Amino acid sequence: MASFVKAALAVTAVLATFVSPPTSSAAETLRINGTGAGLVVVKPLAEAFQKENRGIVIEMEKSLGSSAAIKAVSRNALDLAISGRTLKPAESAEGLVQQEWGKTPMAVLANRGVRSKGVTLKELAAMYAGSSAKWPGGELVRVVLRPNEDTDTKLTRSMSPEMDRGVGAAQGRKDMLLGITDNEAFESLKKTEGAVAVMALSLALAEPNSVNVLKLDGVLPSVANAASGKYRFVKDMHLVMRKDAPAAVAKFVKFLNSKKGRSIAAKYGLVVPGTK
Known part of the structure; x- marks a missing residue:
């Protein structure tokens, strides 16, 4: 009888691995990098976004700079690049698109x-x-x-x-x-x-x-x-992604342009269109 109970418990444990709720490892990952001046603004925005979107985890490593991050996006090593410059024709030809984010x-x-x-x-x-x-x-x-x-x-x-x-x-x-x-x-x-x-x-x-x-x-x-316009020397920030970027990218970009996103960005020095 004891051996039967042990066996039953073992089977139950194995089945539990299939029916247990998904862990954080099952969350969708959004990989972001780019210019350091942009990443310091993205950091608090990413924290706020993740609190509202528990199924998405944002990963940001040490800044690669605009050009290296853009190249990484084209090679599918990143999902979104924060760039301090516009795309070059050759980069656009690789299937990349950009959106103006704001200016600092x-x-x-x-x-x-x-x-x-x-x-x-x-x-x-x-x-x-x-x-x-x-x-x-x-x-x-x-x-x-x-x-x-x-x-x-x-x-x-x-x-x-x-x-x-x-x-x-x-x-x-x-x-x-x-x-x-x-x-x-x-x-x-x-x-x-x-x-x-x-x-x-x-x-x-x-x-x-x-x-x-x-x-x-x-x-x-x-x-x-x-x-x-009183202070006229500014640097434009752009969001660079692939044309077939995952849905999480569009969701994060929408948050960046939301009233809450613009407010957070302004605290860290970025003027996003629509900010008062």
Whole structure:
């Protein structure tokens, strides 16, 4: 009798594996990556989305940057890329589509030790050119650059003819600090005394009080000022996916553009169309 009970219990245990409710491993996975300035905005949005959609798990690894993430989407290694640039014709030809998501101010950020509260565009250009070596408080200016072909570098150059020349001069110097990715540049800014860089405001808002956000020509780089056009230097963010993207992608994109999604994004420096 004892052996029969043991056998019955064993059969019951095996059957239970087929009738038990699905575990979290059965959830649909949404793989996202892209530019670091975009991922810091996506992180809180992903957390809010998953609370409302328990059947979808969002995975985000260390930032790959726009180009690498776009390539990963085309190869089905990612489902959604957050890009700081538009698709190239060759990328569109691979079956990729994009949507404009929003824009974040390209802000002048300085190391926390810098005592200045703002700069003019002319002063900033002089810092990049090397003709202004110190901050008003006496700190040595250390410019943090991005690669010459990077979108942020192009945006910085486009701020004025003086900035274009200043960035060109800085790119030709060997003593400059260089961050290959958003995250590398931001870390260099945080740890280097006197450092300055033109970077997405979203990076600073994701880590409050880690750097100084400076006024540029007397205007604070903020969501409100970017939305109104008062602050005119911005970086566009795009959502890149395959034409045959899984349904979870469309669901997440819809959330990003919802009233709740726009509100969360605004707290982290991104102006999504429809945000007031």
